[in-house]
Amino acid sequence: MTDDKFLRKPTRLSGGEQQRVAIARALANNPKLILADEPTGNLDSATGQIVINLLKSLAKTENTTILAVTHDNGVADQAERTFRLKDGRLVSS
Secondary structure (H helix, E strand, O other): OOHHHHOOOHHHOOHHHHHHHHHHHHHOOOOOEEEEEOOOOOOOHHHHHHHHHHHHHHHHHOOOEEEEEOOOHHHHOOOOOOOEEEOOEEEEO
16 A cells, blocks of 8 residues: 555545455464455455465465355365355355
């Protein structure tokens, strides 16, 4: 983000900017578990891939567990393990 955006209230940021701030805030304390609800939902595809690569790197290098929920099959396909739900029920793992 540019310097002027740093001083803006969160509601004055775009959805993608808010998403990136939320991710940075979540990672600030080096958590061992990250719960990510649509981590790429408001991001363009290139930035979304950067976020996915970052989460995968954290899982590998920092031994962080990532539990992500997504409707994006491209994101799900990059996961080490997936669980698919339909109508609130587990349909595959």
